[in-house]
Amino acid sequence: MKYQVSINKALENFIEIEAEINSNEAEIVLQLPAWRPGRYELANFAKNIRCFKATAQNGTELKVRKQTKDSWKIFNIDNNKNITIYYEYYANQLDAGACFLNNEQLYVNPVHCFMYQVGKINEPFEVKLNIPSEYKIACQLTHIDNILKAENFDQLADSPFIASANLLHHEFMVENTNIHFWFQGKHELDLKQLELDTTAYTKAQKAIFKELPCADYHFLYQILPTPFRHGVEHADSTVIAMGMNNDMLRDDFYNDLLAISSHELFHLWNIKRIRPESMWPYDFTKENYSHLGYVYEGITTYYGDLMLLRSGVWNWEQYTDSWNGDFARHISNEGNKNYSVAESSFDTWLDGYVPGVPARKTSIYIEGMLAAMLADLIIIKNSKGQYSLDNVMHDLYHLFYKQKKGYTENDYKFLLEKYSKESFEHYFEAVIWGKNNLIAELQNILPYFDCSINNNKLTKNINSENNSLFNFLVNR
Ligand SMILES: [Zn+2]
Structure with a gap:
C-alpha cells in the first residue's frame, strides 16, 4: 500500500491521510490496529478518525461500511483496479506512544493511524510525507525524498517518526x-x-547478548x-x-533520562526480539494475552538500572537510590497481597496502566524487577558466581529469537534451572504465581551477598568487609 500524509490541517491537529489500494476485489476490508505493542491494552485508535471515504479511479465514491469498531469494508462492485482512500486522524497527544501535529512538527506512531488490507499484511508499505523542504525526518525506516519504506505492516507499525525543521x-x-x-x-x-x-x-548490554x-x-x-x-x-x-x-x-533529570533510555534500549532484545510465543506474530485486531510481563517488563526494568551500574555510569549510591525508590513503590502497593505478578500481566489488558481498583493487582515493572533480581541472585549463589541471569537472557535471544520463535514460561524456567542447577518450582509457585512472598525470599538470599533490606532500603551489612552484591552485579 502507498500512503501519503499531508499537514494542511496542522492548526486543527488533523493529519490528512490518503492511500492507494491496487486491488480489484469486489470487497476490500481495511483494518486499523486495536492496540500498540509496548502497551498491552486496547486503545481504540479508530475514535480519532473522521471523514473516511473511498474513491474509484474515475472519481466515483464507493460504498463503505464498518465491520467492527476498527475495520472498514469497501464495496468495489465494478472491480476497479485503483482505489483511493482518504481519512483524517486527530493527532493531539504528545507522549512517547501517540501522534501529534502542530505547525512545528509532524510526529506519528504509525500503529495508531495506518491501516492494512486484510490478507495483505505482509506486503510492502510506503509513506510519502508532504512536508516543507526544511523539515528533517527522524525514523528507523529508510527514507529517500520523504518516502518511508517498510517491508510489511509490522515494520511500518513499529516505526515512529518525527518530521520537523527544528x-x-x-x-x-x-x-x-x-x-x-x-x-x-x-x-x-x-x-x-x-x-x-x-x-x-x-556496550554493557551488548556484552550480554554478544x-x-x-x-x-x-x-x-x-x-x-x-x-x-x-x-x-x-x-x-x-x-x-x-x-x-x-x-x-538538572542531575536528577539527567539520571532519569539515562534510566529510561537504558530501559528502552534493553527492550531492543527483550520484547522486540525475545518475545513470548503468544505474541509471535502480533495480532493487531485483539488482545495478545501473556503471563510473562515479569520477563518483558520486569527483567527489562532490572537490567535498565543494572546496566548503568555495571558500565560505571552510575555508582552504588545512585543505583541503590533508584532501587529504593522502586522498592518504596512496591511496599506501598497492597495489591501484591491479592494478585500475583503473572496474573497482573494477563490483566494489563483491563487496567495495567492506571491505578485501578484499590489493592487489586501488582506491577509487572516493579514486582517483575524484584523477581528478576531474586532469580539472578539464586543462579549466582548456586553456581558460585559462574552463571547469572545474563546467561538466561543470552540463551533466550539465541535459542528462541534467532531460531525465529517465541518462548514460553516453561522455556524460561528451563533456562533458570539449567544455570542454577536447582528446581525453580518453588520460585514460580511462591513468587511468580504466589502473593506477597517476594520480600521474604529476597531477605533470605541477600545476606549471602553481604546485603539486606533495612528500613526498606538496600544496604550493605555493616559487619561485612566487602560488598559481594556489588561485585557480582558488576563483574561478570
Ligand atoms: Zn518497558
Missing part, C-alpha cells in the same frame, strides 16, 4: 552500530556526556516544557518523552 541530530558509533540522538524541543543536555554514557551502557542486532539505532527524544516521563520501545529505535519542572535538579 530536529537536532547527533550521531556516533558504538562498535558497528550507528547511534542517533534526535531532539525535538529545547534542552540543556551535554550531548558529549550523553554520548559517553550511552556508549558505556550500550551482538547488537541493528546497523542503526535511533533515540527519538521529545523534550517537553512540563514534567513528563514516558518511553516506548521499537525494533531499532525508541521514543522518549521527558519534561522537567523548575524544582527538579
